[in-house]
Amino acid sequence: MKISNRAFNTPASPIRKLFPKAEEATKRGVKIYKLNIGQPDLKTPICIKKRCQNYSKDLVYEPSPGIPELISTWAKYFATDKLPVTDKDLIITTGGSEAIVFALLATCDPNDEVIVFEPFYTNYKSYAIQTGVKLVPVTLKIEDNFHLPKIEEIAKKITSKTKAILINNPSNPTGTVYKKKELQAITDLALKHNLFIISDEVYNEFVLDKKNKFISMMSFTRIRQQLILIENASKKFNVCGARIGALISKNQEIIATATKFAQARLSSPSIEQYALIPIFKTAKKYTQKICQEYKKRRDVIFEGLKKIKGTVCLKPEGAFYIIVKLPVNDTEKFCAWLLDCFNYKKQTVMLAPAKDFYATPNRGLQEVRIAYVLNSKELKKAIEILKIAIDKYNKK
Ligand SMILES: Cc1ncc(COP(=O)(O)O)c(C=O)c1O
Structure with a gap:
């Protein structure tokens, strides 16, 4: 018996497929700043x-x-x-x-x-x-x-x-x-x-x-x-x-x-x-407030990323995501390494490799998607850790 071609061809979500690695890292006592998934930390009304x-x-x-x-x-x-x-x-x-x-x-x-x-x-x-x-x-x-x-x-x-x-x-x-x-x-x-x-x-x-x-x-x-x-x-x-x-x-x-x-x-x-x-x-009143929060976070993440040598990104105009080109060859490997092999003071970051956000093969290999779904203080920390990780990865 064989599963269907349709089943075989369905990709694992790039946003979720690193979860087992994240669980292992958590078991080793590593705190993970999760910027991979569009699950905001904001409270349900x-x-x-x-x-x-x-x-x-x-x-x-x-x-x-x-x-x-x-x-x-x-x-x-x-x-x-x-x-x-x-x-x-x-x-x-x-x-x-x-x-x-x-x-x-x-x-x-x-x-x-x-x-x-x-x-x-x-x-x-x-x-x-x-x-x-x-x-x-x-x-x-x-x-x-x-x-x-x-x-x-x-x-x-x-x-x-x-x-x-x-x-x-x-x-x-x-x-x-x-x-x-x-x-x-x-x-x-x-x-x-x-x-x-x-x-x-x-x-x-x-x-x-x-x-x-x-x-x-x-x-x-x-x-x-x-x-x-x-x-x-x-x-x-x-x-x-x-x-x-x-x-x-x-x-x-x-x-x-x-x-x-x-x-x-x-x-x-x-x-x-x-x-x-x-x-x-009261939808508009509610969303206007959270939109202000995302704007603050967007500015924090964009300014932080600009300071990491070799990164390329644009200031997002809406939603709460950013595509970032990193100075690494293959972000699939880099994102896995962040969870498997790296920590800075028992902390690391989780990002979504961007390859699967493209239908054209071999596009986005150097890019990640970041969801700015953490508060500004945590985002600043996450960016600091990302900077240290990139330096270390490129010196390997
Ligand atoms: C662009 C876009 N469309 C649709 C969805 C699906 O959202 P849901 O099924 O949670 O309503 C998402 C979720 O992240 C999204 O980002």
């Missing part, structure tokens, strides 16, 4: 925790498209940004992850192609393998500030099999916030070639500087029938374990299709759906 604690109903299957009251408050939250999302345009999913899988399943058959911008959220690779979709990468370059290339470069990737363009704004892992002109060009391209746009906007509240502005793909009126938005609660409200997201589209055929997929998995979690309802009413 008390109002959410209280609603979980006070939940007394039976844990039944909820309606497959989600609890109506949550659908309604989430749709209204979009209205605060003047986006025309109504209850019938939104279904609740088990995390943004499930919403992306539903979007790929709804728009593509096996072997169809989806254009993505690399480096991208690494799990896109796994979703593509699960759904039989081929990711066709357009490489973003640090010299272009990780912004989109000329539209002709993107158009070159379109074939008769292309069904959609998948874009993540603000971007994990580069922190790019795309400009109106770039997004407009993507919508024009999608309209011209009759493509869907899957717009992963889960970091929509995390734009770190006033000079930049988040623009939802939904604000482009003409594209709406071809558009699927991906949303979640995980990072917005520090509830990563709640597993609640949303798929949004003005195209009712897409919503009906996604609802059929949702019916096959029956229901998203009861308690967490219920618990999230009130926070949407």
Whole structure:
């Protein structure tokens, strides 16, 4: 007996695959500054925790498209940004992850192609393998500030099999916030070639500087029938374990299709759906505060990295990630070495090698992704340790 090729080809998450090494290091008494995973240290709001604690109903299957009251408050939250999302345009999913899988399943058959911008959220690779979709990468370059290339470069990737363009704004892992002109060009391209746009906007509240502005793909009126938005609660409200997201589209055929997929998995979690309802009413106030915190952390990490000789990085504009080129040949080996062989005063750092954030082979070999999910004091410490580690590694 043999497992499927699909199973064999599914990559281990680069964010998680170093966990066994981290466990071993912890057993040896080494403190690890975990900058590998987008799991913020910020607290889940008390109002959410209280609603979980006070939940007394039976844990039944909820309606497959989600609890109506949550659908309604989430749709209204979009209205605060003047986006025309109504209850019938939104279904609740088990995390943004499930919403992306539903979007790929709804728009593509096996072997169809989806254009993505690399480096991208690494799990896109796994979703593509699960759904039989081929990711066709357009490489973003640090010299272009990780912004989109000329539209002709993107158009070159379109074939008769292309069904959609998948874009993540603000971007994990580069922190790019795309400009109106770039997004407009993507919508024009999608309209011209009759493509869907899957717009992963889960970091929509995390734009770190006033000079930049988040623009939802939904604000482009003409594209709406071809558009699927991906949303979640995980990072917005520090509830990563709640597993609640949303798929949004003005195209009712897409919503009906996604609802059929949702019916096959029956229901998203009861308690967490219920618990999230009130926070949407004060969402902006909550996220503005945590955005300030990420801005502070971004400045600490960026200034710290600049002081490490040989590193190359850009100041992220949004989300809470940064791609950094390190003065080492192979960051997979370096990240493993940090956990297996190195410690400074019983401390080390855990980073995500960036190779798997690219679909093009052998790209990003010298890069890591850092998630600035620790407080400023800890981030300063982590950077100091990283600097010492790089010096030691290069003297080996
Ligand atoms: C860009 C992006 N999209 C989607 C997700 C999925 O999030 P979740 O399934 O927790 O909602 C993540 C999680 O880190 C992400 O970074």
